Amino acid sequence: MKAIEITQxxxxxxxxxxxxxxxxxDILLKLSYVGLCGSDLSTYLGKNPxxxxxxxxxxxxxxxxxxxxxxxPDTFQPGQQVTVVPYTNCGQCSSCKQKKFNACRYNQxxxxxxxxxxxxxxxxxxxxxxxxxxLSAVQLALVEPLTVGFHAVDNGKVTDSDTVxxxxxxxxxxxxxxxxxLRGAKVxxxxxxxxxxxxAKRLGADHVINSKxxxxxxxxxxxxxxxxxSVIIEAAGSPVTYxxxxxxxxxxxxxxxxxxxxxxxSFSTKLWVQKELEIMGSRNANLSDFEAxxxxxxxxxxxxxxxxxxxxxxxxxxxxxQEWSENHGKILKLLVRF
Numbered sequence: 001m002k003a004i005e006i007t008q009x010x011x012x013x014x015x016x017x018x019x020x021x022x023x024x025x026d027i028l029l030k031l032s033y034v035g036l037c038g039s040d041l042s043t044y045l046g047k048n049p050x051x052x053x054x055x056x057x058x059x060x061x062x063x064x065x066x067x068x069x070x071x072x073p074d075t076f077q078p079g080q081q082v083t084v085v086p087y088t089n090c091g092q093c094s095s096c097k098q099k100k101f102n103a104c105r106y107n108q109x110x111x112x113x114x115x116x117x118x119x120x121x122x123x124x125x126x127x128x129x130x131x132x133x134x135l136s137a138v139q140l141a142l143v144e145p146l147t148v149g150f151h152a153v154d155n156g157k158v159t160d161s162d163t164v165x166x167x168x169x170x171x172x173x174x175x176x177x178x179x180x181x182l183r184g185a186k187v188x189x190x191x192x193x194x195x196x197x198x199x200a201k202r203l204g205a206d207h208v209i210n211s212k213x214x215x216x217x218x219x220x221x222x223x224x225x226x227x228x229x230s231v232i233i234e235a236a237g238s239p240v241t242y243x244x245x246x247x248x249x250x251x252x253x254x255x256x257x258x259x260x261x262x263x264x265x266s267f268s269t270k271l272w273v274q275k276e277l278e279i280m281g282s283r284n285a286n287l288s289d290f291e292a293x294x295x296x297x298x299x300x301x302x303x304x305x306x307x308x309x310x311x312x313x314x315x316x317x318x319x320x321x322q323e324w325s326e327n328h329g330k331i332l333k334l335l336v337r338f
Contacts, residue, residue: 003119004317004336007054009046010325012318017056020123024071027129029082029122033141033311035060036321036334038170038237040111044321047262050112058118058336059086059110062141065129072126083140083294084117085128086110087284102151102284109284118317120338132294138311139297139304141335142171146293147285148258149175149235153183154289155282156231156256160184165220165229166205167245168236169196171333172258174307176233177203178296185231188223190216190241196332199306220248227251233282234258239265246271246279254278311335 003017022028040057042048061084068076089096089104096104110116132140149172158164162185166176169191180187181204189200192212200208209219220228228250234241237259245255246267255277272279297304309332312320317336324331 001120002314002338003056004058004314005054005056006044006051009053010044012044012321014315014318017119020121022067022069022123024069025125025127026069026123027072027076027082027126028066028068029061029063029084029124029129030066031061031063031117031120031122031338032081032137033062034058034117034336034338035141035145035171036317036324036336037145038172041321041324042260043112045325048112055111056115056118057111058116059084059112060141060144061086061110061117061122062137062139063117063122065131066121068126076126076129076131080131081133081135081137081140082129082131083143083290084110084122084124085130085287085290086117086144100286102286107284118314118336130290130294134298135294136304138308138335142304142307142333143290143293143297144285145171145333146175146178146296147289148172148282149177149233150179150289150292151285152176152233152235152256152258152282153179155280156233156254158183158185158231162186162231163188163224163229164231164233165190165245165248166200166233166235167191167238167241168234168259169193169200170235171307173233173235174199174203174332175293176235176258177205179292180231180233181205182296188220188229191236193330195330199332202306203302216244217248224250228253230254231256237261239263243267246277249275249277251275252277254280256280256282258282308333308335311337313337
């Protein structure tokens, strides 16, 4: 079968791989679309410390059931459209015992710690497969990236009394914008790209700020009446936005961190203590987040093309990835068609 492999940093090519082996509890999937995300770009650039090469990337999945093992429940049938929860969990670590399976200490995400879905076929345990016949194949490939932002908003305990700032309006930030809007919060989207801010407005952002050309502090002071936002979600992974989150969040506010910053960051502990802040991480997503995104995509009437920058065949992926690495600010989502 055809597969896309990152052989070493900066090198990606189309390769032939053997068909995956399926166990009694596995489902064999024929891939329809696979999304490329920021973590795949980091892997391609050699900046993901969790990856060993060579590696097949991809964990944003739209597929059709090809066949099933003998122990797979008969609710699954060939031809059904599905998406996949791409994380593993051990069930025994401290996170799993709290039912926070998304933060399992020993998690292995498809395309990161193990080979991913950027291939014609993929075998996964039936427990990780979510069937939905109403969503389109493109929508199913958008489920997983949106769940990460949904999960961050849940971690931030966002309600309709909150003013929420989202730093970074890529796919993860887009998910946070949608979820915060659905919660009834006042949503402020911050980015340095006007095209992404236009998408943010269509997803429900009440205000947008281009922090490259606007004074972030002054804009937030004006919007919030001088109080600052009650919640800030950091989805950009920049030392600048990490520091800005601590500085701009209101007293007794909450800061939720999704993005990985490339370098260590120094903070003034005075603000942590003086503001009595809640600062938390947010990793991956839980099954409830997948269910919430699927419900949203079914009921919102959202044109999924708003979130898709390009759809490309697998043969064009190496060239597209090189172009993305040289100008990644303009890309919201690349979908690979198999």
